Amino acid sequence: MALKKYVATRLVTMFGVLMITLFLTVSLVGSNMDTILKQGVVFQVRGEITADPSIANSFSSTEEFEEFIQSQIDQRIETLGLDEPWYSPQRIGLTMYKILILDFGNATFLTSDAGSTDVKEIILEKLPRTILLFTTATIIISIIGIFLGTLSGSKVGSVLDRITSSFAIISSSFPVWWIGMLMIFLFAFVYQIFPARATPAIPPSDPDYVFSLLYHMALPVITIVLIGFGAWAYLVRNFMVGIMQEDFITSKRVMGISRKKIIYKHALKNAAPPIVTILALSLSGSLGGAIITEAVFDWPGMGRLYFEAITVMDLPIIIGATYILTVFFLISIFIADLLYGYFDPRIRTGQ
Secondary structure, eight states: OHHHHHHHHHHHHHHHHHHHHHHHHHHHHHHHHHHHHHHHHHHHHHHHHHTOHHHHHTOSSHHHHHHHHHHHHHHHHHHTTTTSOTTSHHHHHHHHHHHHTTOOOBOSSOOOTTSOOBHHHHHHHHHHHHHHHHHHHHHHHHHHHHHHHHHHHHSTTSHHHHHHHHHHHHHHHSOHHHHHHHHHIIIIIISOOSOSSSSOSSOTTSTTHHHHHHHHHHHHHHHHHHHHHHHHHHHHHHHHHHHHTSHHHHHHHHTTOOHHHIIIIIIHHHTHHHHHHHHHHHHHHHHHTHHHHHHHHTOOSHHHHHHHHHHHTOHHHHHHHHHHHHHHHHHHHHHHHHHHHHHOHHHHHTO
């Protein structure tokens, strides 16, 4: 019963955060979005009318024809509710509802690889590639970081501990774009092992596209792992150092339990809640912070889409991408909360 109440509370909180985020996003871009929507109606109506030459031939003068077009535009704007101010409760509520059901409208400038301007199709095309890249890198980083951090935390002051701490400081000091440029120069131009661009040259319809995508993904993954695992190891090391000094660990040693069993079964299990939280935050944060990495490696994912949308101020895509990334962030936090409650029952029972 306590677990159900805990889950329900977290779901309500997450939904509230999502609605607040949507409201702030719509409020910040409301006036510009209103202009874009009305321009879209104008282009759509004119395109529909000019596609049928018989409509234009039915008017005796250009003025009558333009008046007819304007009346159709006004009628379409009124039908869509765009005649109301963008800040009216009806407009804001309708816009938030459409975003909630993934109806982001059409992009102003950008298109999908297939040429579609539907924002939902564009995002669904790019999102799996970003998830593939950063989920793979985050899993590798967490495995290496947990392993090294556990060893370092159990051997404070050792050579491995000093190397891990030093590498964490060094790797965290360099920006990802600089390391990325060095990796491209070294492995794409000097040794020519990997391609300089992470975007496959073949179309997605090609049967070999998946293998080509994985091959092009190798260099970005190596770069992300190289930068990230040191800090991960250092965080896990600090968690382990604190836990290894707890009384229950001392009791285990007195009982004659092997050091390896104490470290991996007892100490690491007690360090699991903060590790799980950091893992969830790292995964969701990497999806949101993919702009620079994907721009450097030209990876065809959400980060590069976000960068291109900001460059040309394609607001429908910016809103859609912000919403999707917010949802992924909240889902990651929710999963982390559930795992945190699993590892530490005091959290879900409120003790």
